[in-house]
Amino acid sequence: MWTDLGYLGLFLASFLAATIVPFSSEVVLSGMLAAGGDPVLSLATATLGNWMGGLTSFWIGWMGKFEWIEKYLRIPKTKLEKWHRKVEGKEWWISLFCWLPGVGDIIAVILGLLKSNFWVSAVGMLAGKALRYVVWGLVTLEVIERL
Template sequence: MFTELGYLALFAASFLAATILPFSSEAVLSGMLVAGFDPYVSLVVASVGNWLGGMSSYWIGWLGKWHWIEKYLKIPASQIEKVHKKIKGKEGWVAFFTWLPGIGDPIAVVLGLVKSRVIPTAIWMFIGKALRYAVWGYLTLKAMELF
């Protein structure tokens, strides 16, 4: 089904995988490569889709209020402020790790919540996500050579 929709399906899968929805865009990328889609175009489409999904999580965090975190998640403002101080000036390095499964999406939301600088956050988030897809794509292509 995904290969019938081509790059649009890869973009959608990559976008959704960068939200709190559990979804494996890597499996879709591998399927696209096995089906013969262009590896470079696939890498760009997956990276941009996942980056935009990550930036949407960042934006959701940006819209959030600290008192909501205190009220609903029972995390005190002092702890949130500690995280903010640790992140300040290191937004890029923190955003780089938004590619990590399970914790990457909450990282993006927290970066938005603490109002991290947009440009470094966006750039490093893209780099991290693109590198993940590049490695995954490379491993998929190498595995195809073996079989």
């Protein structure tokens, strides 16, 4: 289905996979590569889509307010401020792990909620997501070549 839409489908699948929609964009990337898609364009498209999805999750967190967390989750604002100070200066390393299945989206939302440095977080997120797709793409191409 996604590969029928070509690179647009790959972009959309990668974008949605980086939000709260649970599915694997890696399978779509493998399908695109198996269908003869250009490896560089496929990796760039998947990375861009997934990165933009991660930035959307970051933005959703950014829109959150400490007061809401305090009210609905009963986490004191002072505790959130303490976590902000702990994260400060480590945004790049933390955002590097936004590619992780299951928890990566949560990391992006929390970074946004804690008002982490956007540019540092965005670059770290891009690096992690790109590295994941490059490794996945190389493995996929190796498997395809051996078949």
